[in-house]
Amino acid sequence: MFWIYGFYVMTPRKPKSENSIVDIARALGISPATVSRALNNNLRISEATRVRVKEMAKEMGYRHNSMASSLRNRRSNTIGLIVPRISMYFHAFFITSLQRQLQAAGYNLMICQSNDSVKLEKELANSLYSARVDALVVSLTLYTEDISHFEGFVKQGIPLVFYDRVPAEGTPSYVIKGDDYRGGLLAGNHLVGAGCQRIAYVSGPLSCSIYHERTRGFMDALAKQDVALRKEWVYHHELTMENAWNSLRKLFDGHDVPDGLFAANDTTAIAAVEFARERAIRIPEDLRIIGYSNDPRTSIITPSITSIEQYPHEMADKVAETLIDALQQPVSGSSVSIGDPVVCPVDLVRRMTT
CATH class of the missing domain: 3.40.50.2300 (Response regulator)
Structure with a gap:
């Protein structure tokens, strides 16, 4: 450290060189090969020597170089x-x-x-x-x-x-x-089986395999039971809490509103429950909700949320x-x-x- 124009300037500290196997061998008066074998618990080295080597290694602050070892063994x-x-x-x-x-x-x-x-x-x-x-x-x-x-x-x-x-x-x-296709299929069949006919869907981007498959399964389930899925009630975006609330506002700001919602993740399903509470929408009487992932939060929120378990x-x-x-x-x-x-x-x- 030195003084320049009223400021203390810290000079960079030179890294302290670390002790190696050779240093341990020199301190004990044995060969580096013996030190290496002792540190690796080679049974050819006596227990007494192994103890001496390890105690000296600890005293000298020796650190095993796993990177060098991986280069030698071609395994990390x-x-x-x-x-x-x-x-x-x-x-x-x-x-x-x-x-x-x-x-x-x-x-x-x-x-x-x-x-x-x-x-x-x-x-x-x-x-x-x-x-x-x-x-x-x-x-x-x-x-x-x-x-x-x-x-x-x-x-x-x-x-x-x-x-x-x-x-x-x-x-x-x-x-x-x-099996995301089956997950979407289960969600669609369950909502229709529960009496829903005006169903909304909030999903992630279709560029992602899981949302592509969940969407395919969900749409197939509704199509097989002759339930139409309105384009204006389908959203594909990152499934954050903020995006969920934005989509829910659009879905429920008019007079014609959904009676069922499939949320392709549980964060969105939880947002839907909170939104419904704020708008005095009764669950499940007015709106039925299914999430995806079986996040532990879905079982402790009130009302608890139906979800797809991914194991x-x-x-x-x-x-x-x-x-x-x-x-x-x-x-x-x-x-x-x-x-x-x-x-x-x-x-x-x-x-x-x-």
């Missing part, structure tokens, strides 16, 4: 994960379950968040590729249609798994998704099984076929809004 024991938003219930539950299973199998999980930005997703894919992850798991952004930024993983034979939000069929990767733990199980199989059996590969989608089940959970 790290799996990359790119999710749209960690705050979403489905992905939060999925991450917890996947991490637990991968750690039990000896792998670390490096979690990245795209924030539904295609640009950021590309940057994260490149960063994880450069970090030499052993495999990559991805749930795409709402707007990802070109997946060429993942080609490096495919070309190098690095296992690539898409889950939930997945690319178009035929991609050279593992694909594990929910995120089952999807995590399948992803973990596929990854571990592919990594531990690189010759034969995973029992799941590349490019052949695995479809996880969904179910309707009926509550007080229907």
